[in-house]
Amino acid sequence: MSEAVIGRPVDRVDGSLKVSGGARFAAEFHPSGAAYAVMVQSTVPNGRITRIVAGEVRKMPGVLAVLTPDNAPALPKKGRAAVNPPAGRVLSLLQDHEVHYNGQPIAVVVAEQFEQAVEAAARVKVSYAARSAKLAFEKAKAGAYKPKQLTHGKPDSSWGSAEAGLRASEARVEQVYTTPMEHHNPMELHATVAHWEGDRLTLYDATQYVSGVRETTAKALGIPAEKVRVICPFVGGGFGAKGSVWSHVILAAMAAREVGRPVKLVVTRPQMFGPVGGRPQTEQRVLLGARRDGRLALIRHEVISHTSVMEDYAEAATQPTRALYAAPNGVTTQRLVQLNVGVPTFQRAPGEATGTFAIESAMDELARELRIDPVELRLRNYPEVEPATGRRWSSNRVRECHRLAAERFGWSRRNAEPRSMRDGRWLVGWGMATATYPAHRMPATASARLLRDGSVIVQSGTQDLGTGTYTIMAQIAAETLGVPLSRVRFELGDTTMPKAPVSGGSMTAASVGPAVQNACRALRDKVMALAAGDAASPLHGQDASRMDLRDGWILVANDGGRRENVESLMDRTGAVLEARGEAAPGKEEEEYASRSFGSVFIEVRVHESLGTVRVPRIVSAYSVGRLMNARLAASQMKGGIVWGVGMALFEKSDLDEHYGRFANGNLAEYHVPVNADVGEMEVHFVDENDTVFSPLGGRGIGEIGITGVPAAIANAVWHATGRRIRDLPITLDKLL
Numbered sequence: 001m002s003e004a005v006i007g008r009p010v011d012r013v014d015g016s017l018k019v020s021g022g023a024r025f026a027a028e029f030h031p032s033g034a035a036y037a038v039m040v041q042s043t044v045p046n047g048r049i050t051r052i053v054a055g056e057v058r059k060m061p062g063v064l065a066v067l068t069p070d071n072a073p074a075l076p077k078k079g080r081a082a083v084n085p086p087a088g089r090v091l092s093l094l095q096d097h098e099v100h101y102n103g104q105p106i107a108v109v110v111a112e113q114f115e116q117a118v119e120a121a122a123r124v125k126v127s128y129a130a131r132s133a134k135l136a137f138e139k140a141k142a143g144a145y146k147p148k149q150l151t152h153g154k155p156d157s158s159w160g161s162a163e164a165g166l167r168a169s170e171a172r173v174e175q176v177y178t179t180p181m182e183h184h185n186p187m188e189l190h191a192t193v194a195h196w197e198g199d200r201l202t203l204y205d206a207t208q209y210v211s212g213v214r215e216t217t218a219k220a221l222g223i224p225a226e227k228v229r230v231i232c233p234f235v236g237g238g239f240g241a242k243g244s245v246w247s248h249v250i251l252a253a254m255a256a257r258e259v260g261r262p263v264k265l266v267v268t269r270p271q272m273f274g275p276v277g278g279r280p281q282t283e284q285r286v287l288l289g290a291r292r293d294g295r296l297a298l299i300r301h302e303v304i305s306h307t308s309v310m311e312d313y314a315e316a317a318t319q320p321t322r323a324l325y326a327a328p329n330g331v332t333t334q335r336l337v338q339l340n341v342g343v344p345t346f347q348r349a350p351g352e353a354t355g356t357f358a359i360e361s362a363m364d365e366l367a368r369e370l371r372i373d374p375v376e377l378r379l380r381n382y383p384e385v386e387p388a389t390g391r392r393w394s395s396n397r398v399r400e401c402h403r404l405a406a407e408r409f410g411w412s413r414r415n416a417e418p419r420s421m422r423d424g425r426w427l428v429g430w431g432m433a434t435a436t437y438p439a440h441r442m443p444a445t446a447s448a449r450l451l452r453d454g455s456v457i458v459q460s461g462t463q464d465l466g467t468g469t470y471t472i473m474a475q476i477a478a479e480t481l482g483v484p485l486s487r488v489r490f491e492l493g494d495t496t497m498p499k500a501p502v503s504g505g506s507m508t509a510a511s512v513g514p515a516v517q518n519a520c521r522a523l524r525d526k527v528m529a530l531a532a533g534d535a536a537s538p539l540h541g542q543d544a545s546r547m548d549l550r551d552g553w554i555l556v557a558n559d560g561g562r563r564e565n566v567e568s569l570m571d572r573t574g575a576v577l578e579a580r581g582e583a584a585p586g587k588e589e590e591e592y593a594s595r596s597f598g599s600v601f602i603e604v605r606v607h608e609s610l611g612t613v614r615v616p617r618i619v620s621a622y623s624v625g626r627l628m629n630a631r632l633a634a635s636q637m638k639g640g641i642v643w644g645v646g647m648a649l650f651e652k653s654d655l656d657e658h659y660g661r662f663a664n665g666n667l668a669e670y671h672v673p674v675n676a677d678v679g680e681m682e683v684h685f686v687d688e689n690d691t692v693f694s695p696l697g698g699r700g701i702g703e704i705g706i707t708g709v710p711a712a713i714a715n716a717v718w719h720a721t722g723r724r725i726r727d728l729p730i731t732l733d734k735l736l
């Protein structure tokens with residue numbers, strides 16, 4: 001083995017490409033002759049299109065085509081692109097005249113120039129027979145129903161006995177917590193460039209899942225998957241929005257086929273609020289029953305979240321409740337209500353971001369009720385096994401996280417009384433919460449090729465959402481092969497490469513990493529066999545099983561003098577060596593529960609007369625398994641934490657309950673944190689190596705950062721003011 005490269009805090013290998021503009025994102029691909037497509041959206045939330053007038057529009061300058069439900073080519077499945085995984089999506093592909101939400105794509109205009117398409121799209125006249133729409137969550141609750149499934153697991157779970165739990169409870173907290181609709185807005189908009197060459201389709205698409213786009217597109221269009229190639233070398237943020245294929249992808253392909261030219265369709269910023277998913281609204285009723293000493297006797301969590309009328313998507317907010325605390329009795333339920341809005345979807349830490357707000361706020365309320373320190377309350381309820389299933393943990397270091405973060409934050413200096421700390425007119429509050437996100441793995445494949453110049457190209461059809469996939473895979477390859485990191489190039493984002501899963505659910509490192517490792521191990525064996533078999537090599541005739549590869553040198557164990565450089569071997573033999581590797585999770589999941597944890601401590605300042613909340617300081621510690629790159633890991637956490645600040649204080653999509661449009665569907669009015677909103681941030685990791693879960697020991701870090709932060713802020717706001725806000729976001733009107 002070579003010296004450790006995995007874990008080293010190296011710079012992003014794609015960093016210079018990104019800052020120099022050399023990294024090409026989907027919308028920047030421009031096959032010659034490409035025309036521009038713009039989606040026309042419905043303006044009613046429910047109804048039927050009775051008439052579309054586009055005749056004059058077709059004569060406008062530059063206009064090449066207007067696709068509407070009147071003239072769009074019929075697709076084999078009536079637009080129902082059944083896909084799995086990651087989610088079956090009901091797409092709007094102009095196959096009928098029905099409107100299910102305001103903002104639904106109902107036509108596509110293609111023109112020579114982008115501006116011409118925008119202008120023409122605005123002139124398409126549509127008449128509707130409108131129907132009354134379901135837009136009020138409160139009213140829709142009467143029709144709440146149980147979904148068939150959550151993304152992972154069943155909608156309801158229970159363990160022990162709720163009655164026994166209630167009887168044993170000496171203290172109780174029962175409250176309702178709510179979180180609003182939100183919309184992910186990565187810097188990079190969704191975009192698709194569709195290019196047909198005969199019956200072959202190439203899509204340059206902004207996606208978290210090139211293989212998924214390929215499959216879904218093929219199914220929707222009724223063509224073989226082999227005819228579709230999807231390319232996506234860079235993603236400017238995904239966060240779950242780009243984990244599914246949305247209507248615009250297929251519409252771009254349909255439009256390109258129609259006009260016989262490549263077509264570029266970039267979703268606009270206002271279009272990010274509707275047809276491409278978002279985080280569901282939740283209403284969460286939590287009951288915690290405990291003994292006087294703080295040990296939980298019962299934990300109950302009932303969640304209602306919204307979905308569209310087209311399709312079920314359930315925000316699995318009960319997931320963390322099934323895992324966090326050692327309550328002997330538990331009940332969790334998930335219900336859905338339908339609204340006439342676009343289908344919601346995974347949004348960073350789906351389930352856990354919303355669920356931890358409720359459960360971790362309730363734990364803080366229970367701590368107050370029992371007069372037990374909030375950290376101590378969590379430590380007393382550490383679960384030796386996963387409560388809902390009884391499975392052992394592959395590794396669980398949540399207690400170490402609490403202790404480390406508490407110490408670095410200075411928690412022992414906290415006065416437990418609310419309104420006990422102030423700085424002039426600012427009330428100061430300290431709060432904390434547990435962070436958590438489950439660990440997932442899926443099968444993945446990779447290839448590794450050693451070129452004649454001694455450099456290595458490793459490929460896997462995975463994605464880099466900006467998280468650092470390029471960098472950590474190169475690190476894994478370099479260490480496994482025993483060559484310098486600078487000699488390895490990792491390539492991704494193309495369906496011609498070995499297949500990899502969706503970059504979602506924080507599972508790329510743990511899924512693709514082991515496949516890369518296996519490909520590189522196989523390649524290493526081939527290098528040694530080549531050396532052993534080459535008469536001109538100093539290693540000729542040596543036992544390959546006794547050889548090693550270190551820093552680019554092939555050598556024999558215990559014989560330092562007998563060695564050859566990989567470059568000279570490759571150059572002399574003229575060989576190109578290639579190997580493939582695959583990896584898949586085994587049966588560990590039946591026996592072990594795998595989950596990451598963390599602990600977040602936050603100081604807030606609340607202005608006593610204005611209600612303004614500031615967040616000057618956040619200290620956190622995480623147990624996420626072994627780190628592939630310490631710098632990128634901390635960077636991931638910081639991004640998630642900043643989003644947590646946004647979720648706590650700013651983010652909310654305001655649905656107009658009459659028209660069904662989002663009143664603040666733009667980045668001027670949909671508020672997210674800016675630099676001035678983020679104070680000091682400290683991110684720590686506890687040492688951990690979870691090889692039960694994954695051979696590389698890591699569990700994944702993409703999503704956990706946001707979790708716990710909204711509750712820690714709500715808890716700190718309570719500590720500052722004595723006011724308990726159970727409804728996100730915590731805006732100043734709720735504190736006045």
Ligand code: MOS
Pocket residue numbers: 208238239240241243346347348349350503504505506703
């Ligand atoms: Mo993540 S919300 O599964 O991309």
